[in-house]
Amino acid sequence: MEINFKGKNAVVTGAGKGIGRDVAKRLAALGAHVVAISRTQADLDSLKTEVPSIETVAVDLADWAAARTAVAAIPNVDMLVNNAGTNRLDKFLDVKEEDLDLVMDINFKAVFNVAQVVSRQMVDRKSGGAIVNVSSAASYRGLLDHAVYCASKAAVDKLTNVMALELGQYKIRVNSVNPTVALTELGKIAWSDPVKADPMLARIPMGRFLDVVLIGNFFAVRRFSEGYNGRKFRLPGAGGVVR
Ligand code: NDP
Secondary structure, X not given: OOOOOOOXXXXXXXXXXXXXXHHHHHHHHOOOEEEEEEOOHHHHHHHHHHOXXXXXXXXOOOOHHHHHHHHHOOOOOOEEEEOOOOOOOXXXXXXXXXXXXXXXXXXXXXXXXXXXXXXXXXXXXXXXXXXXXXOOHHHOOOOOOEHHHHHHHHHHHHHHHHHHHHHHHXXXXXXXXXXXXXXXXXXXXXXXXXXXXXXXXXXXXXXXXXXXHHHHHHHHHHHOOOOOOOOEXXXXXXXXXXX
């Protein structure tokens, strides 16, 4: 199947590093005009050097008002990848309010905020569109020390369901992608220690974590080019389902 996003405008959040960076590059390679949003200007500058056609916007998505203003200024969005995310590991009993707020602000509230602005524009333009919220396998698996992260991603899944239900009538498709571990900067926070990583790897048939390139391909091939709506796409380790 030939995939071509020529003439489509895509926004990717958290595109400075990791999965978002690869998705932005992949969508650009497939012809989309990509606007990459992230927080660290140096990451955006290096992305722009790598792929000059990509436009960049530096904003802290945890800042509700600043994020709304920045996203509202991007015209004619056809595709949104709501990918920016973070994590703070702690035992449930020890989680501090500031960490709870930070993770929920970025992993859930920013996803809600950005999607609301983009969806409103799509509805007003009567253009339809496609939105992918990057959730996690952690939304349906309890993981030690991940109380806030797991809860934030479960919230993203449920938000995705409701958005799909309400926005389908406007020809806006909304899905989530739920990867398991990829050793990005974020992934390394939780999974660098073999004591934690080995039991997780033992549950993945191929015995290795995801490659961000694989995730980028998955997005391009499955999320924006087929007619799914309101689905949760599990993206387990290479080669099979996490048991
Ligand atoms: P990385 O830490 O590698 O990259 C995250 C990107 O998001 C960075 O560019 C970061 O910018 C940006 N970002 C974070 N917070 C903000 C903010 N407040 N405002 C703007 N940009 C922000 O993470 P991954 O690529 O690993 O993760 C991407 C998504 O995939 C996340 O939603 C994550 O939860 C999800 N995921 C990741 C998995 C993994 O194992 N890696 C597994 C399952 C899901 P900066 O560095 O400047 O803050």
